[in-house]
Amino acid sequence: MENLFAGDGQTAELIQQAIAMVMAYAPKVLLAVTTLVIGLWLINRFVALLDVKIGAKDPTLNKFVCGLISAILKILLIISVASMIGIATTSFIAVIGAAGLAIGLALQGSLSNFAGGVLILIFKPFKVGDTIEAQGFLGAVAEIQILYTVVNTFDNRRVVIPNGTLANSSLVNVSIYDKRRCDMTFGIHYDDDIDKAKAICKRLIEEDGRALTDPAPRISVGSLGDNSVNLIIRPWVPTDDLWPFYWDMQEKVKKAFDAENITIPFPQRDVHMYHEK
Numbered sequence: 001m002e003n004l005f006a007g008d009g010q011t012a013e014l015i016q017q018a019i020a021m022v023m024a025y026a027p028k029v030l031l032a033v034t035t036l037v038i039g040l041w042l043i044n045r046f047v048a049l050l051d052v053k054i055g056a057k058d059p060t061l062n063k064f065v066c067g068l069i070s071a072i073l074k075i076l077l078i079i080s081v082a083s084m085i086g087i088a089t090t091s092f093i094a095v096i097g098a099a100g101l102a103i104g105l106a107l108q109g110s111l112s113n114f115a116g117g118v119l120i121l122i123f124k125p126f127k128v129g130d131t132i133e134a135q136g137f138l139g140a141v142a143e144i145q146i147l148y149t150v151v152n153t154f155d156n157r158r159v160v161i162p163n164g165t166l167a168n169s170s171l172v173n174v175s176i177y178d179k180r181r182c183d184m185t186f187g188i189h190y191d192d193d194i195d196k197a198k199a200i201c202k203r204l205i206e207e208d209g210r211a212l213t214d215p216a217p218r219i220s221v222g223s224l225g226d227n228s229v230n231l232i233i234r235p236w237v238p239t240d241d242l243w244p245f246y247w248d249m250q251e252k253v254k255k256a257f258d259a260e261n262i263t264i265p266f267p268q269r270d271v272h273m274y275h276e277k
Contacts, residue, residue, distance in 0.1 A: 032084040039077040043070060059128040064117055067146040113147040116167030120144060125166075126173050134171035135161055179212060180239050182246050186253055187228030189263035194221065197231060200256050205235045208252075210245050212236040228265045 047070045054065055121144070126132050130141050132151065139153035149166055151159045174180075188197045198219045205211045205219075215236050222232035237245045257264055 032081045036081045043073045063143045112164035113162045116163035119167045131175040184233040189265045210241040
């Protein structure tokens with residue numbers, strides 16, 4: 001019986017200690033959870049407003065800067081909440097530092113992408129809205145994020161390219177200039193009149209309002225091929241009109257050559273047969 005009462009006394013003491021701990025830590029935990037929830041809400045609101053403000057001035061910076069600021073503020077919030085609960089901040093920071101070092105060694109590629117994003121924002125080889133050709137993809141830059149650049153291709157695909165790759169490899173910015181040269185080649189038969197064919201091409205270019213007069217278009221004999229005399233046509237057009245102009249000219253030249261009896265030859269071979277006696 002004495003052992004039973006002694007056990008009941010120990011249980012009561014443990015219950016009293018548990019109640020005391022709950023009474024001591026419950027307000028801290030409640031305050032920490034409230035701070036965490038309100039803090040995350042405020043951070044998200046602040047980052048959303050910052051995204052709108054920066055995006056109105058420079059759409060290239062907003063995703064990168066907002067993502068970086070959001071990560072920093074959330075880390076500071078977690079440290080503050082941990083100190084409210086009673087975790088020593090110095091120890092917590094030391095643990096975060098050690099974990100950060102380990103994570104940094106494990107995620108060297110991600111750190112390379114982050115550094116690449118910083119270089120892209122500093123040197124600006126392209127910006128949001130530019131059309132670039134990189135890593136085998138051609139499309140418009142939609143976002144420059146902390147680690148990746150998002151490109152929307154013209155056949156409606158979303159391509160995510162690491163910033164480290166873009167910063168350390170060659171790329172083509174197609175839309176950086178407001179005008180581009182449209183390179184075309186048309187072959188005519190060796191028996192056809194070269195001057196007449198050049199005059200037809202010149203007329204078609206002049207009739208198209210998209211072609212620029214400065215620089216003046218160039219029409220020349222580019223090469224004497226195996227099956228044709230190749231005329232090179234080099235007009236300049238606004239960048240946005242490059243491909244529509246190119247496709248329209250292919251059709252117009254073919255129809256005009258047919259109307260003027262200018263032949264566009266196809267590959268062919270003459271076979272001579274000899275009979276030996």
